[in-house]
Amino acid sequence: MVRVIKQETYDEVVKENIEDLSMTPEEAIEDAIKQFEAQGIDLTNIIKDLALNDNSNVIQSCLQNLSTASENKNYEDVPRVLESLKTELDKDIARRVFASKENAYPIILALIKDTKDDVSILKPALKAMTSLMTGNPDLLDSAGIDLQIEFLDSQEDVECTKNILHWIKECCIKHEMNRQNLVEAGIIDRIMKILSKKEKTSSELRDACSVVRALVLDDDVRLEFGKAHEHASQLAKVAIDILTNLLSEFKDDEDVVGDLMATLASLVVRNEYCQDVEDAGGLTLILEVMINHADSEKLNGQALKLLSALAGNDNVKSHIVTCGSCPLIVSAISRFKSSESVVAAGFSCISALTLRSSSNAGVFYDCGAPIVMLDAMKQFPKSHKTLRHACRAIRNMAVKNRAESREFVAYGVESLLADAIKNHGVAVEAEAKAALRDLGLKVDLKEPWTGKGIALQN
Numbered sequence: 001m002v003r004v005i006k007q008e009t010y011d012e013v014v015k016e017n018i019e020d021l022s023m024t025p026e027e028a029i030e031d032a033i034k035q036f037e038a039q040g041i042d043l044t045n046i047i048k049d050l051a052l053n054d055n056s057n058v059i060q061s062c063l064q065n066l067s068t069a070s071e072n073k074n075y076e077d078v079p080r081v082l083e084s085l086k087t088e089l090d091k092d093i094a095r096r097v098f099a100s101k102e103n104a105y106p107i108i109l110a111l112i113k114d115t116k117d118d119v120s121i122l123k124p125a126l127k128a129m130t131s132l133m134t135g136n137p138d139l140l141d142s143a144g145i146d147l148q149i150e151f152l153d154s155q156e157d158v159e160c161t162k163n164i165l166h167w168i169k170e171c172c173i174k175h176e177m178n179r180q181n182l183v184e185a186g187i188i189d190r191i192m193k194i195l196s197k198k199e200k201t202s203s204e205l206r207d208a209c210s211v212v213r214a215l216v217l218d219d220d221v222r223l224e225f226g227k228a229h230e231h232a233s234q235l236a237k238v239a240i241d242i243l244t245n246l247l248s249e250f251k252d253d254e255d256v257v258g259d260l261m262a263t264l265a266s267l268v269v270r271n272e273y274c275q276d277v278e279d280a281g282g283l284t285l286i287l288e289v290m291i292n293h294a295d296s297e298k299l300n301g302q303a304l305k306l307l308s309a310l311a312g313n314d315n316v317k318s319h320i321v322t323c324g325s326c327p328l329i330v331s332a333i334s335r336f337k338s339s340e341s342v343v344a345a346g347f348s349c350i351s352a353l354t355l356r357s358s359s360n361a362g363v364f365y366d367c368g369a370p371i372v373m374l375d376a377m378k379q380f381p382k383s384h385k386t387l388r389h390a391c392r393a394i395r396n397m398a399v400k401n402r403a404e405s406r407e408f409v410a411y412g413v414e415s416l417l418a419d420a421i422k423n424h425g426v427a428v429e430a431e432a433k434a435a436l437r438d439l440g441l442k443v444d445l446k447e448p449w450t451g452k453g454i455a456l457q458n
Contacts, residue, residue: 045097082124089131105139126163137175152190165207172214176226209259236267244280261302265309274313300332304345311352330367337376347389354396361397370407384427387420391431398438
């Protein structure tokens, strides 16, 4: 169990080091940190220099000024105060936790409610709230959710809408209950409204997509089971056609296209959703992206990830190959062989497309995939993640394609796989040995349990 202390306890030790032991401020801080870490205490949420900083009361002072302004309904100096508060909160999580203990959340929330019609105050207030809750989402309550929904329904200023979306996204990261409460409050309908409206900016569209992706995360370790799959299903039913059409509408905007493909990849969690993307013309649009943005590392990586996700449907997987994607995939790996993310995505894509499909594997052999794949593997000998994807792709291409798989052997795959096992051990051992086995090469397979040779009595 993680041990923690209060900010006051830490500050007292630092002051004692300075006053009683005549240490310099830097020595006092260093000694205090060593003392507490030696005791197994987590100092993540502790502001290390608060006791020494002449501006140690900046956060408290800002919050007091905001509280007074709300009481007196005098907001003249509020934008400047909010900017100063945001600057402090952006420094580290410790300051955000400290501000939370000083009632920053209810103070800023009250200010947002009181000034919702004054954009000049609302914008910095929403930015300060977002900074406060970055990595600190536990603060959100039902009043905050109600306010978020209210603003999405009524706010017409684009910048304010973007700031609200930023706030909502931060509330969703690593917090399952916030995601569930937002979905129950109707956040999906509001996001769809933003995505569907005629007059929308590319930045507004990207922010809405970021909220969609945040709603389907499964990153809260405090809960054993989440509803990421359910949320993805709810979103997929209403969003796939919209997102696919937007992919066509914004096909020349690289940033938007990348976000749209990443969002689609996060939603195709069921067989029928993969089919829905193809039926909406998504497959053709993805290949157009790879052709028209051949020099974009980001877009090619996103396209490969989306193709890999769509390959979960066997019919779509077959269509991906027959419509001419294999040369584009191999070419992307070759062009961006120095990019670990693109190479890993490419290997994963080949693995998904050739799984249980010797005919698909044959198309990749015809495209010269083996030499390109092995050349890319050589670029990342220290990346077990990339090598694991490569081993799976090689294995899937070798199964039931023994004659063609000799290409891998001829280009030196055996030594690459042996080096991978030697350098990374259990991280890649199972996948690498499976690849060696299906390539017909020598492999040392171990029986984890052989029994004791004693007959069963019952």
